Amino acid sequence: MNIEEHIENIIRVIDPEAQDLQRTPVRVASSYDEFFSGYAHNPEDEINALYDSEMNEMVILKNIPFESNCEHHLLPIVGIVSVGYIPNGKIIGASKLARIVDCFAHRMQLQERFTMEVAGAVNSILNPRGVAVCVRAEHFCISHRGVKKHGASFVTKYFIGEIKDNYDLRREFLLETHE
Numbered sequence: 001m002n003i004e005e006h007i008e009n010i011i012r013v014i015d016p017e018a019q020d021l022q023r024t025p026v027r028v029a030s031s032y033d034e035f036f037s038g039y040a041h042n043p044e045d046e047i048n049a050l051y052d053s054e055m056n057e058m059v060i061l062k063n064i065p066f067e068s069n070c071e072h073h074l075l076p077i078v079g080i081v082s083v084g085y086i087p088n089g090k091i092i093g094a095s096k097l098a099r100i101v102d103c104f105a106h107r108m109q110l111q112e113r114f115t116m117e118v119a120g121a122v123n124s125i126l127n128p129r130g131v132a133v134c135v136r137a138e139h140f141c142i143s144h145r146g147v148k149k150h151g152a153s154f155v156t157k158y159f160i161g162e163i164k165d166n167y168d169l170r171r172e173f174l175l176e177t178h179e
């Protein structure tokens with residue numbers, strides 16, 4: 001059974017008399033195709049356009065918007081990601097950092113794993129001296145159901161390499177990316 005047929009069944013359980021919903025299962029299935037398109041992409045295989053550079057200070061792309069879905073409730077996670085790294089002879093186009101974020105956002109996610117996956121991909125693609133990632137997001141499973149805490153931000157960070165144990169570098173990244 002495909003997603004479309006399952007959605008049709010869910011609609012029938014919610015409202016057996018539902019009218020005018022014939023196209024809804026198709027629309028939901030096509031939304032799911034988009035939400036979960038990240039499984040078809042592996043940034044480590046797809047992103048290979050690196051450039052030589054003598055840049056040796058931290059490079060940061062901050063406030064990259066993302067939308068994902070939590071794997072516990074299949075409800076939206078909406079927020080921003082900031083990605084920083086200290087090059088080790090190679091740099092990458094800024095748009096590629098955003099592409100890495102989208103690859104992992106378009107999967108069923110836990111924010112903690114998402115944060116580590118983005119950092120891990122930047123690390124393995126660029127082999128930089130260090131990587132820093134900070135994610136701030138609102139989870140609809142917290143804001144729209146259960147405890148219903150609107151506006152609560154969930155913040156996760158992950159550091160690799162020289163940034164991990166260097167509190168000056170951590171502070172440099174976090175001061176730049178602070179809300």
Ligand SMILES: [Zn+2]
Nearest residue numbers: 070072073141
């Ligand atoms: Zn959830």
